[in-house]
Amino acid sequence: MATSIKDVAREAGVSIATVSRVLNDIDVVNEETKKKVVDAIKKLGYRPNIVARSLKTQRTKTIGILVPDISSQFYPEVVRGAEDVSNIYDYNVILCNSDFDGEKEKEYLKVLKEKMVDGVLYMSSSLQDETLDLINELDLKTVLVETKDKEGTLPSVIIDNVKATYDATKYLLDKGLKNIGYIGMEKEALNAWAERYNGYEKALKEANVKVDENLTFFKSLKANTGYEGINEILSSGKKLDGLVCGSDEVAMGAINALRDKGIKVPEDVKVIGFNNISVAELFYPKITTVAQPMYDMGSVAMRMLIKIINQKPIDQAHYVLEHELIERESCK
Template sequence: MTVTIYDVAREAGVSMATVSRVVNNNPNVKPQTRKKVYEAIERLGYRPNAVARGLASKKTTTVGVVIPDIANAIFAEVARGIEDIANMYHYNIILCNADKRKDKEIRVINTLLEKQVDGLLFMGGAVTDEHVQAFRTSNVPIVLCATKDEKGDMPSVDIDHEAAAFDAVSRLVSEGHKRIAMISGTLQDPANGYARYQGYKRALEHAGIPYREDYVRIGNYKYESGIEATQYFLDLSDRPTAIFSATDEMAIGAIHCIQDAGLSVPEDVSVISVDNSRISSMVRPLLTSVAQPMYDIGAVSMRLLTKLMKKETVENAIVTLPHELIVRKSVSSPNDR
């Protein structure tokens, strides 16, 4: 039979209120009494009923996290930052993978809200009108993590993706490249797609380099799309001397495609990216990439959410964290400069 708080109280020889105070870490319990209660809990194998506690306090101490792709190491690092801060503030995490599908994201958001989570972190992906409508039905705080809404109305933690792309392409320009192609994410994605595409265009304009439509291909963030886009670039009569990829995974596809064609990186074609995930230091040559502080994005997002859930004062609910260009071995000056 299920062991109840009454059983623990009787075993320890104390009141149920005392057991409740011990379980909830109330400091107003004598050390010897606390010890007796813990011993009774251990002997009986008692586990507090989270549902009952939630009904009583109207809090579940649970946070829902919507992750776009659980297989992506970038999001795994964000999730680690979220969980570390959640543990620090005694919150549990329900992590839901949405497979980068809008219909699944909406369904998961509604499911988490139905489970009475105390707060919600929405990680990555475009924030559409459908998302905003689902968020409006919530009576708990929501923070956007590694993304932001178009109007900038919702609390969010992210980097400046346009500036990150600008810095990456500017590095290629400083090396003497003029024929610079881009493997972009979908332009419907405000961060990894559109913002990084805008940063690419702005860097070209800043350098006085004409924009060419045939130097831009839209990928789906996956390795295979990096290969496909790069093959297209290599088949051009005036192939680019450098490729800027919106993500590391597509960049590695680009590197392998270049090598498979009998060319060298960076001697024939330089490759640069944004993300600085672990795989950027596993490929050869090592990939030059703009680092996002992914762990910090997760940690700061969770800390912001805890403040909102506790109704603490928040001076700035839209947080932009710094990025950094990590220079490795995949970029050099073009041979035909």
């Protein structure tokens, strides 16, 4: 027979109401009594009825995490940071993968609302107005990770993507390179990935180097985009001596395409990636990259969201974490 809340109360020598207060983390219970209840719960192996508890408290201790591409090495590391924090505070996680599909994102938001999640960590491939309107309509407590909405209405945890690719491009310019290409996401997209092109463009303009559209290619952050991009750039007949990529996967595809053309990295073309996923250091040549603090982005965002859920003040609404340019063999 399953253990009930009455059994816990009897074992701890307290009322059912006191056990309920401990389970719902209501502060009026003193530490000594709380310990008696917790010890009784452990001894009896009691597990509260989550459905009944959520109907009473309107809380499920569950958080939804929405990512655009779980196959990317970037997002699992962010999720790991978020989940580690959620475990500390006894929250469960529901993970949703949108596959870069805006309609799928909206459907998942509706599903998470139906599941009565307490909040959502939202990593979006595109922050369309109608999606933001849906978040407001559903009244979902939401923290953005990696991307910030244009009005800054939702709390967020990001890096300065413009500054990051500016630093990467300037690094190549300082090496005396002039024919620097860029391969990444469409520059018109409403997300952090599009901002990376802006940093590249800004660095070139400051150095009085003409931005040559023949040296740019926009599609996705996958490795095949890097491969296709190099073939497209080289087919224009333009000289290429440096390349900034929107992700490490793009850099890997680009390096493979250059290798297939008999072009050496870094001797002929120096290549910089973005994110610092683990494979970047194992690839040949090891990839110079802009490192995002992936784990910290997830953990900071989750701490912020849990504070918001519990109606506690947050130190700031928008966190901009530090990036780092890591030099490896692809630029030496």
